[in-house]
Amino acid sequence: MAKKPLSTHFLIAIFLLHILTPIQSQQFSRKLSKNSLGFKKEKLTHLHFYFHDIVTSRHPTAIKVAAAPIANTTRSLFGLMMMMDDPLTLTPEPRSKIVGRAQGMYASADLKELGFLMVLNYCFTEGKYNGSTLSILGRNAALTPVREMPVVGGSGLFRFARGYAQAKTHSIDFTTGNAVVEYNVFVLHY
């Protein structure tokens, strides 16, 4: 069968497609009103819980994943890195209701004093915040009375979150290294 000559209309259509496609693929952003996604009024929420860092136990919740060769020769444990999945509870009692977990890492990042780089998510499992998370990135000078770490973001009900977390050691066992830390977290979110 003989090939049909391409119609002019068809050629014009192909031409337009070629010049329009790159323009369309560049439209990867657009302006939206906050209301269109349900972000109406920003609110301030206070969360209070206890963090259990269990290092020495038959079932530890924080384990060493790396250490620089000098980590055990410095008082600050510089170069030590721990991975945690620590329970967050309502009261200091380890068997009290678990409201979430602190999942992430802490690493000794200070040559002189005990100062951890904290990189973690609070993954909440209770009440209306079940399934929502808050992300923390900050410095934790663990031996000072109150440490403050920024809340850098969140998910679920905590979308667009920002704020700060204040940590106060409730109890620490210097033989085992296990610690209970009280947290007050103040978050702005929608």
Ligand SMILES: *[C@@H]1O[C@H](CO)[C@@H](O)[C@H](O)[C@H]1NC(C)=O
């Ligand atoms: C430090 O740890 C290394 C292994 O990582 C070990 O060989 C060494 O004996 C330890 N030093 C001290 C002072 O505990």
Ligand SMILES: *[C@@H]1O[C@H](CO)[C@@H](O)[C@H](O)[C@H]1NC(C)=O
């Ligand atoms: C939290 O959400 C998970 C997953 O949707 C569900 O399995 C669990 O039962 C919920 N927990 C509570 C306490 O509501």
